[in-house]
Amino acid sequence: MTRTRDRTGRWPGMITDGLVASAVFAYNLPIQGFGAGPGGYAALLIPLGLCLPYLWRRRRPVAAFAAIVAVAALQLLAGVGLLAADVMLLAGLYGVARLRSWRWSVPAAAAVAGWVIAAVAPRLGEYFLGPRDLLSLLGLVLVAWFAGTLARTHSDHLASLRARAEQAEQERHAQVEAAAVAERIRIARELHDVVSHNLSAVGLLAAGAASCIDTDPRQARSALRSLEDSSRSAMQELRSMLGVLRSAEPTGHAPLPGIGQLRGLVEQSVALGVPVRMTLAAGSAELPAGVQLGAYRIVQEALTNVRTHAPTARAVEVCLRRTGDELSIMVRDDGTGPAEPDREDAGHGLIGMRERVGALGGRLRAGPRAGGGFEVVAALPVRGSG
Structure with missing residues (x-):
């Protein structure tokens, strides 16, 4: 063509x-x-x-x-x-x-x-x-050369402008595509954190209700009510998150979770049989919304991994401490850790944590502890927060 x-x-x-x-x-x-x-x-x-x-x-x-x-x-x-x-x-x-x-x-x-x-x-x-005619003819030669050279210079200038415009358009398309990919990764990370946490809680509650429905119907009903509350909370959080993702305009949805909601997260894990003890240093709640959401998701994913891969853990410690312009997050347990560290579901969680910490300009270390168990340590920079 x-x-x-x-x-x-x-x-x-x-x-x-x-x-x-x-x-x-x-x-x-x-x-x-x-x-x-x-x-x-x-x-x-x-x-x-x-x-x-x-x-x-x-x-x-x-x-x-x-x-x-x-x-x-x-x-x-x-x-x-x-x-x-x-x-x-x-x-x-x-x-x-x-x-x-x-x-x-x-x-x-x-x-x-x-x-x-x-x-x-x-x-x-x-x-x-005469001589004047000769000079006139030589002048015509100069005019023909100059006119052609001027036309070529103008054409080269236009070609350069077109090339720069095409390059700028290609760069703009590349930036749009990169932004779209980053946005898809961010949405996938948020969905993974919300869905995996709540589904693991629902699974544990359903298993508990099924195990005692014949022997202890009252305990089974209590587990089912907790399952209902957990499902409702998951739906509310999903609606809030999707409402924020759809539009940058203020909406009537509840705000995304932060450090203030960590106690509820810990209480939910305790209710599911995970012995969690949290230490929240003073000043940790006075942080930018992005850092608070990142801290919440890191703790949420770490506790989800404890419930999923270390159900035998007898003690889980969560600690948030602000040191200067940095927020330190530590989640450790004394369980056996994932039996299959390279499983797909476990890998997605750790990858999501690393991407989230990297997006905030922080550092993450996750792996087995020397004395047994698993440890997640993150450091998030805090800029311009009082």
Whole structure:
């Protein structure tokens, strides 16, 4: 398709060049050249040789110009005087200056100027030719070269502007795509944290209710009520999160969780049988919303991993402490840790934590403890918070 458009776009220029060459050749026929020279076929072939190469001046400007100069040189050697078709030398020079660099156009201009001097100087004083006429013809050579060079400079400038505009457009598209990918990762991370935490709680509550529904119906009903509360809380948090993700405008949904909601998170884990003890240092709650959400999600994911992969843990410790411009988060347990560390579900949680900490410019270390159990330690920078 592109090649077809290029060929189609060349036709108007080729037709124009053909009309110009034909007009010059037709105009030359009834006009006698200055000075004696052969007639007959020579008088016909020389103008034809000067005009015909002009048809290729767009695709092969240097070759077309060289052919015109060669025919003009034969014209001098044959003793044919100046012809109207000699104007094709100027047209060929313009084509070289228009489509090629100075490395080609300057020698071309010198060649035409040399031809003009060789053709006119011997005839000064004849046929009304004087020094002023010679200077005028040399001036036309300069005008043809300058016009072609100016057109090429303008064309190169436009091409440079188009290239910069295309590059800017490509960069803009790349930035939009990168932002879209980052947004998808952020949404996936939020969904994973919310869904995995609440589904693990629902699973534990459902298993507890199923295990005692025959032996202790009251305990089973209590577990089912807790399951209902956990499901309702999960739906409310999902609605709040999706409402924020859909629009940056203020909404009527509850705000996203922060450090203030950690106690409820710990109480839920305790209710599910996970012995959690939390230490929250003073000043930790006076933090930017993004840091608070990050801290909440890290603790949430760590506690979810404890329930899922270390159900035998007898003690889980959660500690948040602000030191200068940094918030330290530590979650450790004394359980056996994940039996399969490279499982897909466990891997997604740790990857999400690392991405979240990295987005906030912090550091994360997660792995087995030397004395047994598992430990998650994160450090989030706090900027501009009082």
